Amino acid sequence: MLTKEDIAKRIAKEVKDRYFVNLGIGIPTLVANYVREDIAVEFQSENGVLGMGPFPFEGEEDADIINAGKQTITTLPGASFFDSAFSFGMIRSQKVDLTILGAMEVSENGDIANWKIPGKMVKGMGGAMDLVASAENIIVAMMHVNKAGESKILKKCTLPLTGVGCVKKIVTELAVLEVTEKGFKLLERAPGVSVEHIIASTEAELIIEGEIPEMDI
Amino acid sequence: MITKKVNNVQDAIKGIETGMTIMFGGFGLCGIPENTIAALVNTSISDLTCISNNAGVDDFGLGLLLQKKQIKKMISSYVGENAEFERQMLSGELEVELTPQGTLAERCRAAQAGIPAFFTPAGYGTEVAEGKEVREFNGKMHIMEQAFKADFSIVKAWKGDEAGNLIFKGTARNFNACMAGAGKITIAEVEELVPVGTLDPNQIHIPGIMVQRIFQGEKFEKRIEQRTVRKRA
Numbered sequence: 001m002l003t004k005e006d007i008a009k010r011i012a013k014e015v016k017d018r019y020f021v022n023l024g025i026g027i028p029t030l031v032a033n034y035v036r037e038d039i040a041v042e043f044q045s046e047n048g049v050l051g052m053g054p055f056p057f058e059g060e061e062d063a064d065i066i067n068a069g070k071q072t073i074t075t076l077p078g079a080s081f082f083d084s085a086f087s088f089g090m091i092r093s094q095k096v097d098l099t100i101l102g103a104m105e106v107s108e109n110g111d112i113a114n115w116k117i118p119g120k121m122v123k124g125m126g127g128a129m130d131l132v133a134s135a136e137n138i139i140v141a142m143m144h145v146n147k148a149g150e151s152k153i154l155k156k157c158t159l160p161l162t163g164v165g166c167v168k169k170i171v172t173e174l175a176v177l178e179v180t181e182k183g184f185k186l187l188e189r190a191p192g193v194s195v196e197h198i199i200a201s202t203e204a205e206l207i208i209e210g211e212i213p214e215m216d217i
Numbered sequence: 218m219i220t221k222k223v224n225n226v227q228d229a230i231k232g233i234e235t236g237m238t239i240m241f242g243g244f245g246l247c248g249i250p251e252n253t254i255a256a257l258v259n260t261s262i263s264d265l266t267c268i269s270n271n272a273g274v275d276d277f278g279l280g281l282l283l284q285k286k287q288i289k290k291m292i293s294s295y296v297g298e299n300a301e302f303e304r305q306m307l308s309g310e311l312e313v314e315l316t317p318q319g320t321l322a323e324r325c326r327a328a329q330a331g332i333p334a335f336f337t338p339a340g341y342g343t344e345v346a347e348g349k350e351v352r353e354f355n356g357k358m359h360i361m362e363q364a365f366k367a368d369f370s371i372v373k374a375w376k377g378d379e380a381g382n383l384i385f386k387g388t389a390r391n392f393n394a395c396m397a398g399a400g401k402i403t404i405a406e407v408e409e410l411v412p413v414g415t416l417d418p419n420q421i422h423i424p425g426i427m428v429q430r431i432f433q434g435e436k437f438e439k440r441i442e443q444r445t446v447r448k449r450a
C-alpha cells in the first residue's frame with residue numbers, strides 16, 4: 001500500500017518535459033518534490049503565478065507571494081505574476097498541460113466530486129470547477145477507500161459534482177486506474193497489493209487485461 | 218492630471234451604505250484592503266452583499282465584518298478557513314453563493330470591461346449550472362454567467378499615485394486587478410502613495426481611470442495564513 005508521498009512519486013512520472021502543471025492542495029502539492037530534475041517543468045498556481053519554486057527559507061517568507069493553498073512560496077527564474085482573470089484565462093484556453101487534484105469520489109465515466117458534503121462540509125469549489133472543465137489531462141490523487149473502508153471509486157458519484165466526464169487517470173494507495181470509454185481500467189497495482197484486494201476495494205467494475213504490473217515507485 | 222487622492226480612509230468610505238453590494242480584492246489574506254475593512258468594522262453599516270474570493274479568517278479580513286454581523290450575503294469561491302462563517306451559513310443567518318473561482322474572476326473582469334455576460338465550461342453538469350442558459354460551442358457545453366453589479370470595488374495595491382494608477386506586488390495582484398473599475402466607485406488603498414510622475418507608465422498594472430479614490434493605508438499587518446518554510450541545508 002502506498003503512502004501519500006508514494007502516490008505523489010508515482011504521479012510525478014506523468015509529468016513530462018515542457019509541461020505547464022497546476023497542482024491542487026494536499027497530495028498533489030507533494031508531486032513537485034519528485035519531478036525528474038532533467039526535464040523542464042513550470043508550476044502554475046491559479047491565484048496568479050507561473051514558475052513557482054519551493055517554500056522560502058525561514059525568515060524569507062513574503063506575505064505577498066503565496067500559492068493557491070495560501071502557503072508562502074518562492075519563484076524561480078523566468079517566473080511571472082498575473083491577476084485571477086488572466087490566470088483562469090490560461091487555464092480555460094488550455095495552456096496548462098496537466099492538472100493534478102484531489103477528490104472525494106470519482107465515477108467510471110470520469111465524473112469527479114470534491115467540493116461539498118451536503119449538511120456536513122461546504123468549503124467551496126475554489127478553482128477546481130474551472131480546472132476540471134478546461135483541462136485536457138486531469139490526474140486525480142486520492143485514497144481508494146474512505147475512513148469507513150468504503151470505496152471512493154464508484155459507478156456513479158453520490159456527492160455534488162465538480163465536473164463531468166473529465167478525469168483521465170487516478171492514482172490511489174492501491175492502484176493506477178485509467179478512465180476509458182468502457183469504464184475503469186486497472187493499469188498498475190501498488191507493491192504487495194493483489195488484484196483481488198483492488199477489486200474488493202472498488203465499487204465500480206474494473207477492466208482487467210492480462211497480468212497487472214506492480215508500480216515502479 | 219485628475220486627482221483621485223482622498224485624505225484618509227474615512228473620506229474613502231463615504232457613501233457606503235447599508236444594503237450595498239461591495240467587491241473586495243484579495244486571495245485568502247493576501248492583498249486584502251485591510252485598512253478599509255477595519256474602517257467599515259467601525260461603522261454601523263450592515264446588510265452588505267460582499268463579492269470576495271474568500272471570507273477572511275475568524276479574526277482578520279472579512280471575518281471581522283462577519284463577526285459583527287454586517288454581512289447579509291457572501292459571493293465567494295472558497296470559504297474553508299472561517300469557523301464563524303460556517304456557523305452563520307449553517308444556521309441560515311448568512312446567505313452564501315458559491316461560484317467557481319475563474320467564473321468569479323471573469324464576472325469581475327466582465328463588469329470592468331463592460332461585457333454583460335459570457336459563456337464558460339466551468340460548472341457545466343453541476344449544481345452551479347442550475348437555472349443558467351446552456352449552449353454548445355465547438356462541441357463543448359458551456360453555461361452563461363453574468364457580470365457582477367457592485368456599488369463599490371475596494372482594492373489594495375502596492376504602489377499608486379494621485380492619478381489613481383496602480384502597481385501590485387507578487388500574488389497580491391489576484392482579484393484586485395480584476396475588481397478595479399468593476400464597481401460604480403473604486404476605492405484603492407495602497408502601501409505607498411507616490412508623487413505623480415514617479416511611476417513608469419510602462420509598468421502601470423491598472424490605469425487611474427479605473428480608480429475614483431486613492432489613499433495610503435495607515436498600517437499594513439499583511440498577515441500570513443500558512444507560513445511554510447524549508448530548512449537551510
